[in-house]
Amino acid sequence: MADRGCPLEGAPLPAEVRESLAELELELSEGDITQKGYEKKRAKLLARYIPLIQGIDPSLQAEHRIPGPSQTTAVAPKQQKSRPTTSRDERFRSDVHTEAVQAALAKYKERKMPMPSKRRSVLVHSSVETYTPPDTSSASEDEGSLRRPGRLTSTPLQSHSSVEPWLDRVIQGSSTSSSASSTSSHPGGRPTAAPSAAATPGATAATALAGLEAHTHIGVPVNSRVSSKIQQLLNTLKRPKRPPLKEFFVDDFEELLEVQQPDPNQPKPEGSETSVLRGEPLTAGVPRPPSLLATLQHWGTTQPKSPCLTALDTTGKATYTLTYGKLWSRSLKLAYTLLNKLTNKNEPLLKPGDRVALVFPNSDPVMFMVAFYGCLLAELVPVPIEVPLTRKDAGSQQVGFLLGSCGVSLALTTDACQKGLPKAQTGEVAAFKGWPPLSWLVIDGKHLAKPPKDWHPLAQDTGTGTAYIEYKTSKEGSTVGVTVSHTSLLSQCRALTQACGYSEAETLTNVLDFKRDAGLWHGVLTSVMNRMHVVSVPYALMKANPLSWIQKVCYYKARAALVKSRDMHWSLLAQRGQRDVSLSSLRMLIVADGANPWSVSSCDAFLNVFQSRGLRPEVICPCASSPEALTVAIRRPPDLGGPPPRKAVLSMNGLSYGVIRVDTEEKLSVLTVQDVGQVMPGANVCVVKLEGAPYLCKTDEVGEICVNSSATGTAYYGLLGITKSVFETVPVTAGGSPVFDRPFTRTGLLGFIGPDNLVFIVGKLDGLMVTGARRHSADDVVATALAVEPIKFVYRGR
DSSP states (O other), X not given: OOOOOSOOOOOOOOHHHHHHHHHHHHHHHTTSSOHHHXXXXXXXXXXXXXXXXXXXXXXXXXXXXXXXXXXXXXXXXXOOXXXXXXXXXXXXXXXXXXXXXXXXXXXXXXXXXXXXXXXXXXXXXXXXXXXXXXXXXXXXXXXXXXXXXXXXXXXXXXXXXXXXXXXXXHHHHTOSHHHHHHHHHOTTOOOOOOOOXXXXXXXXXXXXXXXXXXXXXXXXXXXXXXXXXXXXXXXXXXXXXXXXXXXXXXGGGGGGXXXXXXOTTSOOXXXXXXXXXXXXXXXXXXXXXXXXXXXXXXXXXXXXXXXXXXXXXXXXXXXXXEEHHHHHHHHHHHHHHHHHTOEXXXXXXXXXXXXXXXXXXXXXXXXXXXXXXXXXHTTOEEEEEOOOOSTTOHHHHHHHHHHHHHTOOEEEEOHHHHHHSOBOTTSSBOOOTTOOOOEEEEOSGGGSOOOOTTOOOOOOOSSSSEEEEEEEEOTTSOEEEEEEEHHHHHHHHHHHHHHHTOOTTOEEEEOSOTTSHHHHIIIIIIHHXXXXXXXXXXXXXXXXXXXXXHHHHHHHTOSEEEEOHXXXXXXXXXXXXXXXXXXXXOSEEEETTTTSTTHHHHHHHHXXXXXXXXXXXXXXXXXXXXXXXEEEEEOOOGGGTOOOOOXXXXXXXXXXXXXXXXXXXXXXXXXXXXXXXXXOTTOEEEEEOSSSSOBXXXXXXXXXXEEEOTTSOOEETTOHHHHHHHHSBOOBOTTSOBSSSSOBEEEEEEEEEOGGGOEEEEEEGGGEEEETTEEEEHHHHHHHXXXXXXXXXXXXXX
16 A cells, blocks of 8 residues: 555545445455555546646555544544555454444444434434534534534635644544554554644645545445446436426426417307207007006006016026016015014114115016015105125225115115125125125015905105115215106106107017116106006127027017117127027117217117018117206107107317317218207207306207206205206306396206207216317227227227
């Protein structure tokens, strides 16, 4: 090692240089690098901080060391011989190193500091942060260092004449064992006078590095073999991943926060203001009983053998046919049991108006129908829900919130369904996550009590009281309950009877879910009003045999069928080789999701294939509906006075700005939609703007369809705030005056009124995607994917 005879002073070095030097020392101590390589790398690191001293080689300048503190406050470099490059440094002998580590441990224990877990010494960093340089007026430099806590600021190297001795002592004072290590490796060393403050910057840097090297042996666990790559990774992970929050709000980003100005060339609506469209009057028609329950009693006692509902199994075989006589007697038995046989501390468990959950699988429409009408007869409010699959199913948690908000305490189900539900250790039905505490009642015949002959229910189902609650799931995943009053229920059945031309003893094939939406309105409610026979096709059968519903239409000579466009699409894929089916009996094929933009392609393709098998073009009747407004519009066959069907080929660019522009079908940038028929009998419909106050739209502008009718839902159960904004909307003209004397219900459907007063739907409010000034419909994405034959162009699973 070089002769260190000149006095040097310490100077602060960047943290990166200190870390690199510590790693070099570790590699040298473990034999991972030669002495010559060590000196070359060390000299390269210090080249920026140690200028060339005349007559001394830079690689030798970097070898200066500072001994540990002695009894006096002054320290000086020691004379030593050059270390031979072929032999290992005595500082790294095991006994010397052990002694140094023991001394460090004692020092840490003395100061009650945590042991270092990284290469950088915790002790030295703590010293630098908590000590401040002493001023000239202090009696003792050590006293001044301890009494004035502060923070070390970064200044140029030349201005550190007063700071360097202080930093030097901080580094040396970080370990009492560094002097022992230096003394044992340089036996000839002895303390000298304090260094002069006028030493060269290069010498001071060398002295600081010598102190750094002394503390490195103590602050770094030398025997832990941590590679420099791992240390580099740790240092990278310690860096902040994003700039501090305040840096996001500097002036440079102001132009990004500016509101985009509308395109002056964007299309704008140019038509005149629309008006309220009135449907045909709701005629009384044939004299009927005053309520749905009175109708059920009438058919149950006068036509007890008439078929009401046929259930199919997964093979397509009819498992049970419920007659109107059986529906009436079993519903009556359930109502009597609910009112008289369920008690809690000698008090009736249920009272009129209480809500009851109906938990039935999609394969059991018969028991669901009995439970629904049994609740109505007992003046209870049925709340149909899906069967929970697991205790922590995310969808059922939202249903549990609905049940809790409705105050449901009793659930009706079947014996078979209850056996399939998750069980607790006691054998009872498990408590589902998010659900309120429930009692379960199995309504199979053997569990019900027979009412006395003179017992009659006191049900009054003609008022504004709630008849049932239908659940709705929003795009955020939350579940709300739409309340339907007895008045709305009866009006809906009468409006559907008039619009669809239903007559007594007709057969309806229903492929939809019978617990909600059109499947419930047509297949459970309106069918009873008209003594119809419903053939319910379960979803499991449709998956096994997509042609099953067509086969049942042919077998039962069904006059009407209730399907979705997906069912028509699946039938097309499975129809090859089926030549013995005929659809000539159908007078009405109701497409429940006719409002979806992709339904038009399914309808056209289905007609092309099955027209040769008896299907007439005018039979296909798309309709539009929503949970809030129930049925909004439906296409009527010509024999019911409906206009011929129409299609609209619209510019996608115009639709993105909410403007209707007719285009040509040859282009790829167009959307073809079909009409969903005329508005329902007894209803008033208008189209209002999507944003701001509900002003009427212009004739060439897309808006939200609103309905005023006695056949709509009445509220979101227990949610007064959003109920007012959806069920009590007051559309106004451009001048601000209301367009009608009664409020309207928002449907959530986006569209316009076309020629012949036909309703066209181009999207849904729940599927609206807004980008700047443009609006896009999520349904259009599906329609585009279907239009390009995804089997060929889109990989499955993507």
